Amino acid sequence: MEQGELVPEARGQVVPVLLPYPFAGPFDYRVPAGMVVAPGDIVMVPLNRRIEYGVVWDGPPDGTVGDNRLRPISGPAEAAPMRQDIRQLVDWIAAYTVSLPGEVLAMALRVPAVQPETAPVGWRRAEALPEARMTEQRRRVLEVLGERLLAGPALAAEAGVSSTLLRGMADAGLIVPVQLAVAPPFRRPDPEHPRPELSEDQEAAAAELRAAVQARGFSVTLLEGVTGSGKTEVYLEAIAECLRQGRQCLILLPEIALSSQWLERFERRFGVAPAVLHSDLGSRTRRITWREVARGAAPVVVGARSALFLPFPDLGLVIIDEEHETAFKQEDGVVYHARDMAVVRARLCSAPAVLVSATPSLETVANAEAGRYRRLHLPSRFGGASLPDIALIDLRQTPPERGKFLAPPLVDAINATFARGEQAMLFLNRRGYAPLTLCRTCGHRMQCPNCTAWLVEHRARRILQCHHCGHTIPIPPECPECKAPHSLTAVGPGVERITEEARATFPEARLLVMASDTLTGPQAAADAAHAIEDRQVDLIIGTQIVAKGWHFPHLTLVGAVDADLGLAGGDLRAAERTVQLLHQVAGRAGRADAPGRVLLQTFSPEHKVMQALLSGDLESFRENEAAERRPGNWPPYGRLAALVVSADSAEAADIAARDLGRAAPAGEGILVLGPAPAPLAILRGRHRRRLLLKARRDVAVQPLIRDWLAQVPTGRGVKVEIDIDPVSFL
Ligand code: ADP
Ligand code: ZN
Numbered sequence: 032m033e034q035g036e037l038v039p040e041a042r043g044q045v046v047p048v049l050l051p052y053p054f055a056g057p058f059d060y061r062v063p064a065g066m067v068v069a070p071g072d073i074v075m076v077p078l079n080r081r082i083e084y085g086v087v088w089d090g091p092p093d094g095t096v097g098d099n100r101l102r103p104i105s106g107p108a109e110a111a112p113m114r115q116d117i118r119q120l121v122d123w124i125a126a127y128t129v130s131l132p133g134e135v136l137a138m139a140l141r142v143p144a145v146q147p148e149t150a151p152v153g154w155r156r157a158e159a160l161p162e163a164r165m166t167e168q169r170r171r172v173l174e175v176l177g178e179r180l181l182a183g184p185a186l187a188a189e190a191g192v193s194s195t196l197l198r199g200m201a202d203a204g205l206i207v208p209v210q211l212a213v214a215p216p217f218r219r220p221d222p223e224h225p226r227p228e229l230s231e232d233q234e235a236a237a238a239e240l241r242a243a244v245q246a247r248g249f250s251v252t253l254l255e256g257v258t259g260s261g262k263t264e265v266y267l268e269a270i271a272e273c274l275r276q277g278r279q280c281l282i283l284l285p286e287i288a289l290s291s292q293w294l295e296r297f298e299r300r301f302g303v304a305p306a307v308l309h310s311d312l313g314s315r316t317r318r319i320t321w322r323e324v325a326r327g328a329a330p331v332v333v334g335a336r337s338a339l340f341l342p343f344p345d346l347g348l349v350i351i352d353e354e355h356e357t358a359f360k361q362e363d364g365v366v367y368h369a370r371d372m373a374v375v376r377a378r379l380c381s382a383p384a385v386l387v388s389a390t391p392s393l394e395t396v397a398n399a400e401a402g403r404y405r406r407l408h409l410p411s412r413f414g415g416a417s418l419p420d421i422a423l424i425d426l427r428q429t430p431p432e433r434g435k436f437l438a439p440p441l442v443d444a445i446n447a448t449f450a451r452g453e454q455a456m457l458f459l460n461r462r463g464y465a466p467l468t469l470c471r472t473c474g475h476r477m478q479c480p481n482c483t484a485w486l487v488e489h490r491a492r493r494i495l496q497c498h499h500c501g502h503t504i505p506i507p508p509e510c511p512e513c514k515a516p517h518s519l520t521a522v523g524p525g526v527e528r529i530t531e532e533a534r535a536t537f538p539e540a541r542l543l544v545m546a547s548d549t550l551t552g553p554q555a556a557a558d559a560a561h562a563i564e565d566r567q568v569d570l571i572i573g574t575q576i577v578a579k580g581w582h583f584p585h586l587t588l589v590g591a592v593d594a595d596l597g598l599a600g601g602d603l604r605a606a607e608r609t610v611q612l613l614h615q616v617a618g619r620a621g622r623a624d625a626p627g628r629v630l631l632q633t634f635s636p637e638h639k640v641m642q643a644l645l646s647g648d649l650e651s652f653r654e655n656e657a658a659e660r661r662p663g664n665w666p667p668y669g670r671l672a673a674l675v676v677s678a679d680s681a682e683a684a685d686i687a688a689r690d691l692g693r694a695a696p697a698g699e700g701i702l703v704l705g706p707a708p709a710p711l712a713i714l715r716g717r718h719r720r721r722l723l724l725k726a727r728r729d730v731a732v733q734p735l736i737r738d739w740l741a742q743v744p745t746g747r748g749v750k751v752e753i754d755i756d757p758v759s760f761l
């Protein structure tokens with residue numbers, strides 16, 4: 032017999048198993064006698080001295096490990112196999128983002144989904160109370176229980192004791208656990224629930240989307256329309272069609288935790304709430320959702336990026352609302368764009384995808400223009416509501432009073448709005464009180480010790496905080512540099528400072544602040560929305576959170592405190608993003624009968640961004656942007672990939688970046704820029720350098736990058752992060 036020839040009977044079957052860890056690929060394991068496995072099966076395997084979950088992967092085993100050193104699979108896991116389309120998605124994302132497949136698998140194989148379901152436990156009194164130490168607390172628990180059966184948290188709350196105490200009582204035999212029934216599965220939304228009549232434009236768009244769902248094949252449609260044109264209303268009809276077909280539907284929203292209005296609207300349309308999935312939910316809730324989706328018992332799931340990996344057995348429609356949102360880009364771990372991967376998911380499932388936006392990204396518009404995506408357009412606001420009237424306030428001509436940030440025309444407009452009994456909103460995309468604290472005596476700036484960033488003052492909490500690494504110090508009483516007392520002064524505004532100014536300027540007004548540190552979860556967001564809808568609020572002050580799809584019928588004035596804010600730094604999409612953000616914020620005004628007005632405070636009224644917003648002609652703005660990007664092969668007309676080198680010391684980062692730079696790929700249509708210090712040159716104590724690979728659209732950048740990295744061994748403690756289609760250039 033030739034050496035190396037396999038004798039299957041003697042050696043047993045060998046299969047590749049992918050583990051949810053950053054290894055280069057699957058490992059081979061031997062299938063023990065009597066066990067039958069197929070790709071997708073979730074199994075337990077030994078890894079070093081532990082037992083881990085893994086997934087039997089596709090393709091042949093690697094075969095490089097000697098047969099005598101192969102370890103056997105420990106056994107099957109009590110979990111449904113991973114579907115083929117999810118395995119394909121994992122491989123696809125890993126290949127596209129130049130990540131390790133195991134890292135991607137970790138996102139698709141949430142451990143809670145793998146672990147067997149534990150039913151919630153309730154407690155009742157033991158039939159016969161044993162001899163046991165009886166404390167005051169224990170007596171109270173028995174009293175509270177009486178003859179009842181109570182869930183653990185309810186019992187603990189009612190008796191005012193901890194769950195540890197309950198467990199102690201159970202160990203002593205005083206109380207007995209009882210399995211409670213599991214939560215009811217999701218109810219089926221009713222597509223025939225009464226719905227509003229669609230306008231002619233809306234009906235035409237809805238018909239196209241219904242047809243796409245009926246076709247049961249892959250397609251991508253861009254649903255574009257001004258804010259308030261009824262895009263949501265239209266795509267709800269696509270969902271209804273998907274439900275009629277008895278298939279499942281996935282909707283991705285950029286900030287699902289803040290989307291209470293969306294959820295209420297869904298419930299009005301379909302009679303029941305959809306399943307929701309995002310990281311703020313407890314692991315039990317997520318596990319139930321995961322299980323119900325896998326059983327086909329969750330017809331509609333609305334979620335954040337992570338919902339992309341849910342195991343739908345019969346996905347019939349994928350919707351990505353606010354497709355232009357950068358929140359869809361995951362920046363740490365596996366760096367991927369959930370919008371683009373959602374389109375891939377739809378393709379792997381042969382389902383239609385719908386991208387929705389009032390301000391679509393240049394990427395998506397380019398795909399539509401190239402004929403890859405279909406394009407539907409809703410030209411006007413629903414019900415004859417007019418688009419808000421946008422005006423600029425030139426801060427050079429009408430500056431605010433010294434030490435203030437609201438210019439007189441804006442203050443007057445707000446007062447006039449209140450006088451009409453309507454609501455106003457101030458937008459400033461900056462949390463905290465002030466972005467910079469400096470010493471009036473010596474000029475010292477309060478800087479983060481771990482990052483190239485200033486510390487942001489949060490006055491109410493009496494702290495200075497780094498918004499990149501979270502480093503926090505109490506506001507010092509004196510300058511740490513020159514020791515001058517009471518010399519530190521706040522420079523520039525954040526929403527907290529604007530709130531202080533608004534309190535002084537509009538003493539009668541009822542204020543509400545909407546920022547990620549004041550709206551801390553779905554309930555807080557829902558409460559805020561209700562307070563505004565019920566007119567318990569006159570003035571809303573918020574960060575970019577206020578730009579998200581809110582519908583406040585009584586809101587008629589929006590003021591942007593610093594419309595120029597996003598233009599600094601000048602990255603590729605600074606202008607595009609600023610237009611999108613300000614247009615979205617503006618779109619909150621005048622959504623019902625009363626007309627809306629928008630005032631943008633700016634130092635550069637002549638800037639193309641301000642002019643585009645002023646004219647409302649976003650189409651021309653986009654065409655200009657496209658014309659600027661096309662010649663240089665900038666996205667979406669070329670490909671971009673960033674390499675971020677980081678190390679503990681500046682020297683190590685420089686050496687690694689230089690070595691990478693020397694080995695940079697070259698060729699027709701390929702250009703490598705850098706290395707250069709990253710704008711955030713130090714982040715969490717790590718020194719960062721950037722290289723940027725720009726290539727023509729027809730160049731496959733992933734193999735180039737793989738070869739490139741393979742040539743340059745990285746030193747200890749040096750990390751190279753790869754960002755395909757980068758959105759952030761920090
Ligand atoms: P968009 O998603 O384009 O911003 P929405 O779908 O949120 O627009 O619609 C804006 C407002 O108009 C919502 O309050 C919505 O309920 C209402 N609306 C839209 N279309 C209709 C319709 N056909 N009948 C009744 N109300 C509608
Ligand atoms: Zn920091």
